[in-house]
Amino acid sequence: MVFVVGTVYCVVQAATSVARETFTVSAARYRESVDSATTLRVNPAIAVLYGIALVGAVLGSSLYVMFSARESVRVLFSGGVVFRSLMAALLGLSLLGLSGLVRSREPGRLRLTPAGIEHATLLGTRSATWDQITDIADVAASRAHNPIVLTIPDAKPIVVSNADRYGDAGPAVYWMVRHYWKHPEDRGELTDGRALARLVTAQFATD
Structure with missing residues (x-):
């Protein structure tokens, strides 16, 4: 039944x-920039x-x-x-x-602030400051699909599986996270909507 x-x-x-x-439902419907943070949510x-x-x-x-x-x-x-x-x-x-x-009450959330990043799933929430992250990769040991892997010393990596669920294309979300990790001078964009505008056009540094 x-x-x-x-x-x-x-x-x-x-x-x-x-x-x-x-x-094809656009993931843009579930993005927001409030409370001094940029939040990407999975389709409810x-x-x-x-x-x-x-x-x-x-x-x-x-x-x-x-x-x-x-x-x-x-x-x-x-x-x-x-x-x-x-x-x-x-x-x-x-x-x-x-x-x-x-x-x-939601299957996934990715929240970026000038201080760090937070990833929430059904099993719990993990977060890290930008300074704690030593590397960001797109390959996970668990063979997750389209992952964003945040390496943190002396801790399990934070793995954002199926990054394409948080944006219209997983690679754009990956480069978004990597951009604000490597470019602290741009993190103010996460508080006023400019980060979302960048995500729409995927205008992020790829270095």
Whole structure:
């Protein structure tokens, strides 16, 4: 039932987008420059789809774990203790993701200020000052798609996966972050909208 509702939602959204000739939604709708910061957000519709998937996973895995342990109930696709353990792990991960989604109410946020950068996901928020960052790369050890990898000494790197979700093109967001890291004299642009104007035309230094 959860996935049926999700399917209906997707169909309606797709039909509406086609009717309005906006099938490809511009990420520019989810950018803002307020509170002395420039913030890029992921399309909120993704949060709805994540929620639908996570609710379905919680319901399915919890019901399987509950009924597969009963000898009086015959469960299809029964895989014994191993499969039951995998479903229990899925239940735990789904609950973790769902709680993160409820807490953040958005699937992703990238916030740049003159002082540093903040990256928020369903699993939490990490931040670093510009001076803490020693390198910015576009390749991650986890093989994330279109990543922005911020190297921080004595800490795990901050990995912004799928950077194209924060802009109309992932490379532009990558060069935006790198530009303000290497050019502190331009960081004032992050407080008054000029950084967003640069992002539209991708006018960033590529050194």
